[in-house]
Amino acid sequence: MHSLRDAEADLRTALLHVEPRTRYVEVMAERSRGLRVRLDKNATVPEATPHLAGAVFRAWDGNRWVETATTGLEGASLEKAALALRERLPSTLGERAPPGDAASHKADRSTRVGRPPSELPVDARVDYARTLHQWGLATPGIENVFVAVEDREDERFFLSSAGANIHQRITRVRGSVAPLALENGKVEYDFLVVGAAGGLEVLDELTQTNVTESARTALALLQAKSPPTGQMPVILDSGTTGTFAHESFGHGTEADQLLRDRSYLKPILGEVVGPESLTIVDDGAYPRGWGEIFFDDEGHPAQKTVLVDKGRFVEVLHDRESAAAMGRRPTGNTRRADFLSRPFVRMTNTYVEPRDFSLEELVQEAKDGVLLERATSGIEDPMGGNMQLKVKRGRRIVRGELGELLPSMALSGRVLDFLKAIKGVGRREYFTSDSGYCGKGHTDILPTGTGGSYLLSEAVVGPA
């Protein structure tokens, strides 16, 4: 099968089994392909992306959504899944229409790729990974370097009884290097990650200079002392700012949580939440954003949604159901992790727009606190409005100057307090767009992009 469009006839036949029993039915077919090479001193592991292909059907039963799904795109599998869905639907249509607007767009879109991943087949990719590995090992004292280079193309084809016909291919490339240092049983490492929608040109940011600096940091972390603990001024580096925008704020703007009365942001929609220098955006069409999509998984086009506009919380992210309930339009944020997963309101590329300050100015303003670097993770608390972020390293700030290196830390506090305490946002020259994976809770993992510049505020810091 050259393209998922080759399955269109079978998909339409399957939909026909369901249409008489519902006011709306849709199907999304999906398959992924790609190659990852992992390499360290002990093992070289090339792996193709699993050849997993299948489809999910969704229909309105008069009161709620019902879904079935299947691996395989041959007619028999699709028919079986469609018939199983039909069995779940009442024999009469029912009066209640599905909520919100059904999309009816027709489109065929693909990621713009500079250098196609196919230009780096497995042997060349192993050689490239070895080069990154050698750059890291060249620093005396580095015990090992973990390298991963991967590309993945996610192809989706969406058809609906409302006339939608959308085919899209998203290509993502990611590379990571993690130098490892050991001393008397203590293990430390640093890491670099680059990732974006696009082709091999994404990997150009993995330079020997960057890898060497990371290796030196891994060694230095062996000597790093425990971080300070407690409430203090904090500067987030660009990656941590982006992670904050996504985890701590963005999840609260997913409107399905507002409908569940499970968002701490719901009561303050329309109010000022931070300084005039703060603008937070979600943008599925952000150029080369890791969370790039052209259309969401209900068939609505991806778009830029300003969530916080110069300090005022002005908008949330909608699927068709929440948009209808709140009198808004869908924002192109309905996403499934894959055809085996249900759709939720999800972010795409979420970032804090850069502003005015240099890092030096922010450090001077902070006086005494910490600079947090290399965000590793975060988790949402949409109900409680608290934040939890984790970074791999940082720097102490003492009397307005950057000081000693610090090991991994966790950041917590109340998001609204953190926003109100923002004293400055860094300039565009520091802005980075980063790659990550997000869950809705602990499941349904999909790629999301984040971004930002430096940001100064206050929070609770502790070891992690």
Place this chain on the structure above:
Amino acid sequence: MSSAEAGPPVASVVAEELRGRVEPPWEVFGERAQHFEIHLNGPSVEMVRGPIALTGYGIRLFRPREKVMGVGFSAGSDTAPASIGRLVAGAEANARYSSFPSSGVNLPSGNGGAHPGAELIDRRLWADPTTALSDAVESLLHLLEGRPGIAPSFGSLRASLVHTSIANSTGLARSYEHTVVDSEVAVKAFGGPEGAAPGEYWVNRRDRQLPTEAFRGEVDGWCDRAERMRRADSPPNGAFPVVLPPPVLVDVLPAILGFRLSGAARLRKVAPAVGSRIGVDSLTISDDGQLPFGSGSAPFDDEGARTSRHPLIRAGVVAHLLYDALHSAAFDSPHTASAWRAPAFFSSWFHFPFAPQPACSNLVVEPGTGGSDAELIEGIDDGLWVDQLGYAFPDPLSGAFGGEIRAGYRIRNGKLAEPVRGGTVGGPLVAGEGEPSFLSSIGAIGSHPTLVADLVCPPIRFNGVSVAGA
């Protein structure tokens, strides 16, 4: 899903295509599953999913070259001969460029069905998943009814009925059935008193059975915690004795110890040596692949080797490491049936897309002399009981973990006192010799263990834990 409906084991179907055509050694791991979900929006059912029918398999080829092993892995869902052929070709290509430091691989051999005693199936769920799941949801919602100021806000019950099969070029052909249930329930407390924000208690658990009875016993506690968190203060800042119960430890111990006490960690020189001290004298931990209803239990590991129980830590000293077929060959160490397939950072209800790595199955922490929960905290003048972290974010490589306190209690004068929330707790679970770590700072281990997913453990009191509060 009966065995008859399931059809022949997926691994056997694929193995039939490989036998005689593909040079040994090779291995196939297959899964055929049906998956069902019910999603809640408050007290209403928002979405019903299923059956979600999944068939998939992973092929591994082993190609020795001089002193290394080339390992090629491919996974897919189409069992048509042409598709299998394409996957084999891809695996062969990858094997040419792969290398692992071993000249051999200790693939298990033999046949047979499940071990007796490894309880892995919810029979009612297996027989009628739609009704069983629906009944479980109804029971849960009924338990939450009629409680003023309390309501479910978000949640799902997800059930998988899985037929796992493994076959390899030695003639091994094994299969077994099992059920997996993932429950996620957020309980909200709202309403008066004036000014108190809503509180939430967020339950996430994995079981082999629908946890209907467990919910009955626990739901009062969830509601109580959700309500108490409305009045929670920030924790103190400093070093304190901290008690971590099994629901917190389950996100830490298996992830970190499962890697650090494995052949994979030994290969990278980050495993502690067998015979070295890793924790206090009262700490004894085993890996047990046969634990009844343990979420990590299976009659065979994901390479087809029969599982059993192995001591990992005995009186604080490392007793054993965990090995799969490749790592046991690399170190000429006995295979411990510890090959497991899973994504790196999140759990999944299917495993065939992942190549196996050595990891733990279920960890069993021997009960200590700390007594009941009340007795465990009796001697604490000022400390914390952490009921729940946002997420512990275990880092298997560095051995550290840390997260925000989502729900906890101050301990004052030997008793639980005011609720706390926010702030962070964490640090290294394991560290180099002489360096402080959680395992070397254990003050007492409780006497009453409970099973939570893949961990059997009592609450544990740790001394001198760094807590970051406001």
